[in-house]
Amino acid sequence: MRFLYLALFLLLFNCYESQRNCKDFKTGTFYSEVIIDDILYKSEFERSESLQVEIYNGKIDSSQLRWINDCEVIFKTINPKNMAEEKDIHLKILTTTDSSYTFEYSYVGETKKQKGTAYKVE
Template sequence: MRSIFIGLLFLLLTSCYQQERNCAYFKTGKFTSETEIEGKKYTSTFERNDSIQIEIYEGKIDTFKVRWTNDCEYVIQNIHPKNRAEKKPVQMKILTTNSKSYTFEYSFVGDTKKQRGTATKLN
């Protein structure tokens, strides 16, 4: 009986805990992001305003149109795609935030395979 009570108390306390999500703070600014795909770490820097994101990755500069679907989710699409893969829009979702960074999940629109990464605000 005592273990059931402790289990229920633990469940009650953990179910009330919510991760911080101050997504509005991260809508604009300069960032660096890190993601790991198949054991390899990828890093890029980008600057975003409400509707445009300019990203630098391995010396290449790409410009994306940004469309916010809610406070913590947005879709980016390459403005000048060079191939078919770059034409696909990418769904981004901010999962958690803290004072300087956020954890995000992303996938091509319509794709069920999702990846995760972290972005840190530089300014």
């Protein structure tokens, strides 16, 4: 009998798939939180299908968007002011809820990734 319970548990556990309704987050107004070296960074942004305008520390930054699929996007800074801003950023939505998503991002071609959460405002 224990084998049956164990088999049912494993079957249910293996069938669990985290929710990813990425299309719900391709456009809208959001704020995000990222923790890097125990420091919380917050930003606000508005996103259309092809453009994202972000406000961070009172500065506005705009990026062109190229969606790879519904859950992955490449950001290209429109007017880069330094070498770091010239690098494209790859963002992947990992999980979603009804009003937020967890993501990871990195510079294109680099292996070090950071994670964060974005919350839909409207």
